[in-house]
Amino acid sequence: MPSINIPVKTPEGVDELGSRQRKLGQRHRTVLLLVDGRRRESQVRQLAVQAGVPDQIFDELVAMGLIMFTQGTGSMPGNSGMAPLDVDLPLDTVSGPLPPSLSLQPESVLTDSMVGELPISDLVPLDEADAALDEARAILMRAVKAEAPVAGSLTLMRLKRARSRHDIEALLDEVEQRITKPFKGIWAAQTIARVRELLRTVNSPSAA
Known part of the structure; x- marks a missing residue:
């Protein structure tokens, strides 16, 4: 199966959610919460926009070193036997x-x-x-x-x-x-x- 880049929180990103050392705003924290290691970049961006967050916030988090990319497979959750736990929420x-x-x-x-x-x-x-x-x-x-x-x-x-x-x-x-x-x-x-x-x-x- 083709590999794709999956965004994940860096250790600094995980720490920020608990410590708030960088004093990130609500929009930045929302995108960090959406990055769960399963969703593709396009899915995270789409959910963020639906939650009222500007698209560039994702890029800012990457630039700050709070989000990085890892290799994942191109299979859909239904094929893997493990569907994401919270993707069915009506965020649209x-x-x-x-x-x-x-x-x-x-x-x-x-x-x-x-x-x-x-x-x-x-x-x-x-x-x-x-x-x-x-x-x-x-x-x-x-x-x-x-x-x-x-x-x-x-x-x-x-x-x-x-x-x-x-x-x-x-x-x-x-x-x-x-x-x-x-x-x-x-x-x-x-x-x-x-x-x-x-x-x-x-x-x-x-x-x-």
Whole structure:
């Protein structure tokens, strides 16, 4: 079978996801999460664009030494007997209007019923009555409660106290770090992308 170049994270790239020493932005981290050693370069680039990441971010990560290429076979996952664990997530709709169910992963216990489990009375009222802003905060709270109920308790408290778009945006990297788990990188990136899409529709007073 013909060999192809498969992008993989370098040791520095793996360390960056855990240490954040280079203080990479959300878009760079999203592409790093998509590089799993199985997808071809074209597939990574396509998924990144669908998640709202400019194509050149991939090249920047290569230039920084966080992504390298290794030889792989040209066979498709169906022929190898081992299909990627997360390629079936519906990322093709991330760049457009996103339904609430898009932020959920099939195998997760994260469901809309969990909203009722959150102590809503502890929520600090938002500075403005905006449905998109309220939904963005709710998505992040459900994600943290589902994936990091103990380790993310402080993050959850900060989300409850968030009052504006600026407050929520400031917590996105922290939330991503809490909810990113092995084989769930796309879901984490997808959830953050949905929240960013919602926040772009909010007319924050600070942006005026």
